[in-house]
Amino acid sequence: MEHDLLIVGAGPAGLSLARALRGSGLRTTLIEQSPLESLQKPAFDGREIALTQHSAEQLRQLGLWPRLGDENIAPLKDALVLDGGFGRAQSRMRIGHDLSPKSELGFLVANHHIRRAAFEAAMGDGEGPAPQLRCGQQVTGIQTDAQSARLTLASGETLSARLIVAADSRHSSTRRAMGIAADMHDYGRTMLVCNMTHERPHEETAWEWFDHGQTLALLPMNPDPVSGRPRSSVVLTLPHQAIQPLLGLDEAAFGLEMTRRFGGQLGDMRLVSTRHAYPLVGVWARRFVAQRFAVVGDAAVGMHPVTAHGFNLGLRSIDTLSKALIQAHQSGQDIASPQLLERYQLVHQRAARGLYMATHAVATLYTREHVPARWLRRGMVELGERFTPFKRAVAASLTGLR
Structure with a gap:
């Protein structure tokens, strides 16, 4: 096969995964329906991303942090x-x-700066060859079996690999094409x-x-x-x-x-x-893996932004999956074995479930306007201000250093 890994979606999650795999010997290709220019020079989209200390360290390890620019990083x-x-x-x-x-x-960094830095780190000079990049390409079909995974593009071309990873947003059409349902809360x-x-x-x-x-x-x-x-x-x-x-x-x-x-x-x-x-819209994929297939980033868990953990959680999924893939490849094992994918799913579900449910509960409570809800949330804020251990736990969650 020409490819070991096909990543659908060249946003921050897909590019970060591709960067994490550089130098591993894995042959990686990114499929993105947007034009190349939008990846090289992403437009301002209004979103400011709150990065935990843990995520900042991950971005340093991936080589994104120095590419952001000090003037674009706010404490x-x-x-x-x-x-x-x-x-x-x-x-x-x-x-x-x-x-x-x-x-x-x-730290706070605008989303378009993260997108630019991710592109530069994944595709620029660095350890090992850069991944292949197919821009302006739409995926129209996906099939997997025990031996390989295949993507069909709108051009009619078919690409085969050992593993396909969906990193194409919380409304992932690739995830849906694989028959993976998702619980969505509007x-x-x-x-x-x-x-x-x-x-x-x-x-x-x-x-x-x-x-x-x-x-x-x-x-x-x-x-x-x-x-x-x-x-x-x-x-x-x-x-x-x-x-x-x-x-x-x-x-x-x-x-x-x-x-x-x-x-x-x-x-x-x-x-x-x-x-x-x-x-x-909050999204929880009911499965994070299928036969020779995995989801990362928002395609796995799309968080309500109230607790600012969406991108941070996505980086954790990339860290977990990339380390498992590199270890398997170096050991001569199948990077898409059912055992490897199941371990990735269990680890990331364990990391994500509590945060997702807590975020959903907070978002639901604080959008209700009836009197009991107002009393309850007022009482929670006043109690939290007086209870230092609770505030210390929140601080640990915000830094990502627990």
């Missing part, structure tokens, strides 16, 4: 959870970096994301504000390179029909509206980027 020192309207009725819980062994809980909400500057400093603190009727998040970024003002990635979550009018406001009106929604706590807020909207 995340503390986290602040807010509940209720602004004023005396608001409850607060602060998770400080002093509860962890590091000087910051993690939260009935859409998040609007953009970059904004503001008068008052963010003090390198992330906010998660569960206000009445809306959820607001503030992710601290480095100062705006043009004005020098404090800058943050702002995330507003509302029912879909309430998001659409906000996308149509001019910049000045949008700034005033966001200043109002944040209760003026950051002073005057101004839009400094394009605006993007994403429906919130």
Whole structure:
């Protein structure tokens, strides 16, 4: 066979897996339906990724970290959870970096910078030959048997390999083509994301504000390179029909509206980027493997962003699978044996299940507006602020150093 491994999807997950396998001797090919230029120069998409300390170390090992650029890496020192309207009725819980062994809980990097760095690390100069890359190619069919796995492309070409890995998003068509069902939860909400500057400093603190009727998040970024003002990635979550009018406001009106929604706590807020909207859907694949087939990243587990663990969990899946593949290849064993794939599935399910269920529970509780739910979440925030062991556990989760 010409290929040992076919990876469907050249996003951050697929590229990171390809990079992890460089120098292993495995012949890897990436299949991506987007054009090459969109991989080389990814466009800003509004999303800011919160990286744990553990994920930052993984990116260093993969060679992505120095390619991000210091100016694009913002420290995340503390986290602040807010509940209720602004004023005396608001409850607060602060998770400080002093509860962890590091000087910051993690880091914030824009998604398009991670995509660019992943492409450069996977395809640029480095240990071993770069993987093959097939851009502008759509997968139309997939078949596997005991001997091989085969992909059919829209061009009619068929590629065969020992293993196929799906890394093509939480709505993976490759996973579906293999007959793997997924449990999907539509939260009935859409998040609007953009970059904004503001008068008052963010003090390198992330906010998660569960206000009445809306959820607001503030992710601290480095100062705006043009004005020098404090800058943050702002995330507003509302029912879909309430998001659409906000996308149509001019910049000045949008700034005033966001200043109002944040209760003026950051002073005057101004839009400094394009605006993007994403429906919130959680996904859990019922299986992570099949015959000569595996899923990684969002194709395995698509997280609600409220706990900021989506990409971090995806990196764990890549680390687990790549190490298993390299070990099997070096030992002369089949990289797609049922035993290897089953071990990968068990390890990643164990790592992901608790986080997924806890994130789903938090997201569900904090989007309910009836009075008992409001009382419960207010009580949880107030109790958490007083209970240091709980905050220490949250800090450990945010750093990824447990």
